[in-house]
Amino acid sequence: MGKQRSEELFERAQHCMPGGVNSPVRAWQSVGGNPLFVASANGATITDADGNAYIDYIGSWGPMIAGHAEPTVVEAVREVTASGMSFGASTAAEVELAERICRRFQSIDKVRLVNSGTEATMSALRAARGATGRDAIIKFAGCYHGHSDGLLVRAGSGATTLGVPDSPGVPQQIGELTRVAVFNDLESVAALCDSEVAAVIVEPVAGNMGVVPPEPGFLEGLRELCDAAGALLIFDEVMTGLRLGPAGYQSLCDVSPDLTCLGKVIGGGLPVGAYGGKAGVMDRIAPAGPVYQAGTLSGNPLAVAAGMATLDKLDEPGSYERLEEAGAKLEAGMKAALGTRKACVQRVGSMITMFFGTEKVSAYDDALACDTEHFGRFFQALIDEGVWVPPSQFEAWFVSLAHSDEQIEQTVAAIKRAVARSD
Numbered sequence: 001m002g003k004q005r006s007e008e009l010f011e012r013a014q015h016c017m018p019g020g021v022n023s024p025v026r027a028w029q030s031v032g033g034n035p036l037f038v039a040s041a042n043g044a045t046i047t048d049a050d051g052n053a054y055i056d057y058i059g060s061w062g063p064m065i066a067g068h069a070e071p072t073v074v075e076a077v078r079e080v081t082a083s084g085m086s087f088g089a090s091t092a093a094e095v096e097l098a099e100r101i102c103r104r105f106q107s108i109d110k111v112r113l114v115n116s117g118t119e120a121t122m123s124a125l126r127a128a129r130g131a132t133g134r135d136a137i138i139k140f141a142g143c144y145h146g147h148s149d150g151l152l153v154r155a156g157s158g159a160t161t162l163g164v165p166d167s168p169g170v171p172q173q174i175g176e177l178t179r180v181a182v183f184n185d186l187e188s189v190a191a192l193c194d195s196e197v198a199a200v201i202v203e204p205v206a207g208n209m210g211v212v213p214p215e216p217g218f219l220e221g222l223r224e225l226c227d228a229a230g231a232l233l234i235f236d237e238v239m240t241g242l243r244l245g246p247a248g249y250q251s252l253c254d255v256s257p258d259l260t261c262l263g264k265v266i267g268g269g270l271p272v273g274a275y276g277g278k279a280g281v282m283d284r285i286a287p288a289g290p291v292y293q294a295g296t297l298s299g300n301p302l303a304v305a306a307g308m309a310t311l312d313k314l315d316e317p318g319s320y321e322r323l324e325e326a327g328a329k330l331e332a333g334m335k336a337a338l339g340t341r342k343a344c345v346q347r348v349g350s351m352i353t354m355f356f357g358t359e360k361v362s363a364y365d366d367a368l369a370c371d372t373e374h375f376g377r378f379f380q381a382l383i384d385e386g387v388w389v390p391p392s393q394f395e396a397w398f399v400s401l402a403h404s405d406e407q408i409e410q411t412v413a414a415i416k417r418a419v420a421r422s423d
Ligand SMILES: *Cc1c(COP(=O)(O)O)cnc(C)c1O
Pocket: 115, 116, 117, 118, 119, 121, 144, 145, 146, 147, 203, 207, 208, 236, 237, 238, 239, 263, 264, 273
């Protein structure tokens, strides 16, 4: 397929933007080749700058669960835009979205809207530190919680050692407050979870090292360890929140966190995040309490309208059943395509990852042992077949309500050919 326009745009972009992109994974560095630029998208189809169409499994990394340019979402945004785009004062729609979130999530009495998942997790940690008077936190290697300083830390060495900052620019002193545990390994948490720990933050289903489900008892065990240490348990449901169920993964696993972070789906493609929890913690947030957190565009009418319209789509009967059905169909097709190759498919609902070169991934080290070169070849073959998936082995693919059975079948056929071509 011709890719001249994308190539020309990337050339220009590299002169005026770091790496030519506004977020690193868009640059396709881990799979090689130049990234495609997008011209438009509709439903489950995305069209590049050269006019080639693809079936899309990135879905803006999760938010587009209703499909691209879903008419009801577009109309909702169009309508509010004409009445003014941001006021810096409160609106009825914000109250409605907050009420909807509080009604759904049993663990959330009060919620604060912010502008991204990064802001949600950063602010939730501040709330936890403010509530406990403690500074240390525990996160898991391979879990991503946005790019704030203290969360850009994974495991440099063993789980018992202090965190090593992942990125230059993160002060050592801040990195040291982050203790890194092993996902699905309660002992690694027990060894770190003491009276200095303000919070344990976790993706209840990890999606940012590829899809890694929690093993039975893991999340329950975290709840117990937090209670014993007097630390707060934070579920980062920015990815899983409204994607895996109407009341988050927490309602499916029946573990109640102290604080929950949301984002992506609740903004329907516009910049949104949220954090919430029990009134006792949330009432310490300014202006109710002394823990400061603010935002010029927080709860702005466009983002709220897009989020509400997306929730409306998800509230239609059978939505989550459809996402599960489409995900299961894709999973079955992937497994058949892989045959006896050393590889595996891991899925929870509409989040799914094909891992090459390994039979199971339950923690970050397993993910890192994958054959990323094989994935890179597979990715390129799949793009040639007209299927656009995340350009990295360590990401979830997202199925939306707009993916038809026919598109899933086309995808499975394309995967079959791409797998065969990339051996
Ligand atoms: C995407 C993501 C974030 C960061 O959200 P941004 O809106 O990109 O800042 C945080 N946590 C999880 C689990 C995510 O998947």
